[in-house]
Amino acid sequence: MHRLFALLFLLLAGLAACAPVDPDRIGPDGLPLPQVYRIEEGDRGAIQFRMLDSLNTLREAAGAPPLSLNARLNAAAATHSRDMAVQNRPWHFGSDGSSPLDRLRRVGYTGQLRGETISETFETELQTLAAWMDKPDTRAVLLDGEANEMGFAWFQEKNGKIWWTLVLGDGTRTGPVAEANPVPDLQG
Numbered sequence: 001m002h003r004l005f006a007l008l009f010l011l012l013a014g015l016a017a018c019a020p021v022d023p024d025r026i027g028p029d030g031l032p033l034p035q036v037y038r039i040e041e042g043d044r045g046a047i048q049f050r051m052l053d054s055l056n057t058l059r060e061a062a063g064a065p066p067l068s069l070n071a072r073l074n075a076a077a078a079t080h081s082r083d084m085a086v087q088n089r090p091w092h093f094g095s096d097g098s099s100p101l102d103r104l105r106r107v108g109y110t111g112q113l114r115g116e117t118i119s120e121t122f123e124t125e126l127q128t129l130a131a132w133m134d135k136p137d138t139r140a141v142l143l144d145g146e147a148n149e150m151g152f153a154w155f156q157e158k159n160g161k162i163w164w165t166l167v168l169g170d171g172t173r174t175g176p177v178a179e180a181n182p183v184p185d186l187q188g
Contacts, residue, residue, distance in 0.1 A: 036159075036160035037123065037160065038156075038160065047152075047154075048069060048074070048152050048153075050125060051126075051150075051166070052068075052150060054126060055067060058129075058142070059142070062143045064147075066148075067147060067168070068149055068150070069152070072108055072151070073107075073149055073151020073152075074153055075153075076100075076109065076151055077151040077153035077166065077167045079094075079103060079107075080094065080100075080103055081155040082163070083095050085157060085161075090120040090163065100113055101113055104167070109169060111149060111169040111173055112170040112173040113168075113169055114141070114169055114170055115140075115144055115147070115168045116167045117141055117142065117166045118166075119162075119163070120162075121161070121162055122160055122161055122162065123162070125152075125164065142168070147169065148172060149168070149170070150166065150168055151168075151169070152164075152167075
């Protein structure tokens with residue numbers, strides 16, 4: 001009797017393996033296609049704090065001080081993410097020729113710009129952070145010991161593509177936004 005059940009189980013398992021697979025869900029390499037990471041409006045705070053906590057963990061391990069979220073830096077990052085989508089290219093200059101320094105001035109940030117990282121991707125914020133940490137130039141920006149404030153925002157297109165922008169500043173140094181810290185080409 002046990003042999004009959006075992007045989008029946010194997011037969012059913014074999015038939016289940018023959019079930020048709022949706023060809024639209026399989027890539028040319030035969031592997032399943034990734035699902036689109038969709039961000040809902042209500043996810044904004046959770047995503048920003050997940051990025052902040054993750055980056056602060058990496059900074060602590062590197063001996064850098066923790067960051068805090070800054071609303072003005074968030075606004076500058078959001079503006080740039082949307083503008084990159086409009087331009088359909090990841091770069092540090094706005095469609096009006098504005099630089100990261102110009103964007104910080106426009107939102108009234110009085111601290112010093114420490115750096116900016118950007119990305120055009122379909123990946124989550126944590127996958128994007130991992131990609132930034134893999135590159136020496138973006139890792140240097142993220143682990144900058146002089147930074148103490150962070151702005152983080154994104155724009156997601158209908159097709160799922162996400163334009164990420166992370167801006168770091170030093171809010172203890174007030175006055176004109178310093179132009180002494182150039183922003184390298186930091187695409188992730």
